[in-house]
Amino acid sequence: MGGSTGSAHVEYSAQMIAEHTEYAFVAESDWFQFDPNYVKPHVFEKEKLSGQRPPLVLDWVVDNTTCDAATKMGSSLCADTNSVCVHVTSGHRCICPTGYEGIPYLIGGCQDINECHYPSLYPCMNNGTCTNTIGGYNCSCPEGTQSDDPKKMPCTPISKKQTPMKVFIGISIGIVFVIVCDFSLLIEYQKRRLAEEKERFFKQNGGPILYQNILSRKNDTVIIFSIEDLKKATNNFDISRELGTGGHGTVYKGILGDNKEVAVKRSKIVSLIHTEEFVQEIIILSQINHKNVIRLLGCCLEVEVPILVYEFIPNGTLFQLIHDNHHTPISLEDRLRIAQESAEALEYLHLSINHPIVHGDVKSLNILLDDNYEAKVTDFGASRMLPRDAVQFMTMVQGTLGYLDPEYLQERKLTVTEKSDVYSFGVVLLELITRKTAIYFQGHEEGINLATSFLQALKDNIVQSMLDASITYHGTEELFQEVAELASQCLSMKGSERPSMTQVADKLKAIRSTCSGILLLKHEETQRLAEQRGTDSVGDLSPSMYWTARNMGLDIETPHVDHAGTTTNML
Known part of the structure; x- marks a missing residue:
């Protein structure tokens, strides 16, 4: 290998050439004089080889296989992890890549170069700041200057016009960041x-007590709903989902x-009832099992006023059906049936074992009708869940005006009794037979109390004038007299003089039996008249009687009035 006269220099120059060149040459020792600049890429070629060339230049390899083949066979001599295998004409050899120096054939042989120590070889423009990295280096411009590539392009002063804009952008970004953080924290x-x-509301409303009750298997008939469950079920309590x-x-x-x-019943009034008493009442109401009493399915306790969830009844209220x-x-028979079913429901509540339940707000709006138009009493136990201060008392009076027990109003009693329910039911009974609301209007007169006006009509013996004409017909006079007397007993001013709901339900059952007998006799009489006339006409029956007769299984055709006003029959 070429070298200089000094042995140390010969060894050093040979090592440097081996590391930084891809060839060897043979020359006379006087022809070659080592220069440290030869370690720079291509310096030796330009200065020494561009003129008189050495007589012999040797290409060399460490193995005559390709890099890929050597790697697959595990025969590559590139021992250091940072070394790079390069292809040559007849094989391959190893080098340390840019940013490293050393012997690639030894483990750990390729060491990182600190480029910052060689500013002439690795420049940073305008005396920029050099920072060494593994296998390379970074440059940054002095403060107040900028460059797209400080290693190759000069650093130029930053325009003063850009500074305010950058400050503005920086401040804006900071403000936005603070707002986003504050919003996230909020x-x-x-x-x-x-x-x-x-x-807090869950505990306040007795949630833990009810939950423990459910876990202990003392009660498995009530479900505890979350407010999210009910919001999803009602489309966030959308107005289109309102039933009333x-x-x-x-x-x-x-x-x-x-x-x-x-x-889903969402109440407005806050209850002052004790927590344990409220939970006990929820459990009792959820265990009620009567065909004419609506079932309480569960409740939501994580809101200020507990939300109650009942079974859904599709056909609206008795108030809507009547008014x-x-x-x-509807026929007299169906009205009496609904009255009997409602009375039996109230009887069931009043006689519930160990826990008699007073409804407290009996009215036609609180009697629902299912698919078969059977009565379902709802809102039972409402009186227990209402606060008892004077303001709320007046609110309750306004809400049920026309149905309230006179004793409750006149004597300012703060508790309702079973006999209060009897009075309210008497008003509902009057609604069924008169089709008048509890407070009704007639002509220019102010609101008339149905119970008061009916009792006066009964005293004056003119009850017939108040009855719904669609259910009155010959032969029902005594029946209506019985209904009127029952209603008057329910509407007695003194609770002690009113019958129990058991007595009311039994009386209505007897009246219904009488009604069925009257209808059957009327049908037989009509059939005889039809046979005598040689026709099937049964036009003497009122329209509401046809509904009752058909429901009883009697073979009666439906009347039809043609345009001339003549009554005919249609199947």
Whole structure:
């Protein structure tokens, strides 16, 4: 190998050439004089080889296989992890890549170069700051200057016009970041506060007591709903889901996750009842099992006023059936049936074992009708759940005006009794036979109390004038007299003089039996008249009687009035 006269220099120059060149040459020792600059790439070629060339230049390899083949066979001599295998004409050899120096054939042979120590070889423009990295280096311009590539392009002063804009952008980004952080913290705070509020209401409303009761298997008939469950079921209590609104709250139609329809009652009035008593009442109400009493399915306790969830009844209220002019008048028999079913429901509540339940708000709006138009009493136990201070008392009076027990109003009693329910039921009975509301209007007169006006008509023996004409016909005079007397007993001013709901239900059952007998006799009489006339006409029956007769299984055709006003029969 070429070298200089000094042995140390010969060894050093040979090592440097081996590391930084891809060839060897043979020359006379006087022809070659080592220069440290030869270690720079291509310096030796330009200065020494561009003129007189050495007589012999040797290419060399460490192995005559390709890099890929050597790697597959595990015969590559590139021992250091940072070394690089390079292809040559007849094989391969190893080098240390840019940024490293040393012997690639030894483990750990390729060491990182600190380029910052060689500014002439690795420049940073305009005396920029050099920072060494593994296998390379970084340059940054002096403060107040900038460059797209400080290693190759000069650093130029930053325009003063750009500084305010950058400051503005920086401040804007900072403000946006602070706002986003504050907003995120606010949302997190509100979530935590809402969770704490839910937990507080849940405890306040007796949730833990009810939950333990369920876990201990003492009660498996009540479900504890979350407010999220009910919001989802009612489309966030959307107005389109409202079934009815009253003085104490709103009832919504809800659809649970299993597509079961429910009625969700969201009350407005806060209860002052003791927690344990409220939980006990919820349990009792959920265990009620009577075909004419609506079932309480569960409740939501993580809101200020507990939300109650009932079974859904599709055909509206008795109030709508009686007083809505769009409905065809129902028969006397069906009215008496609904009255009997409602009376039996109240009887069941009054006689519940160990826990008699006073409804407290009996009215036609609180009697629902199912698919078969059977009565379902709802809102039972409402009186127990209402606060008892004077303001709320007046609210309750306004909400049920026309149905309230006179003793309750006149003597300012703060508790309702079973006999209070009897009075209210008497008003409902009057609604059924007169089709008048509890407070009705007639001509220019102010609101007339139905109970008061009926009792006066009974005293004056003119009850017939108040009855619904669609259910009155020859032969029912005594029947209506019995109904009127029963209603008057229910409406007695003194609770002690009123019958029990058991007595009322038994009396209505007897009246219904009488009604069926009258209808059957009327049918037989009509059939005889038809045979004598040689026709099947049964036009003497009122329209409401046909509904009753057909429901009883009697073979009666439906009357039809043609345009000339002649009554005919249609199948």
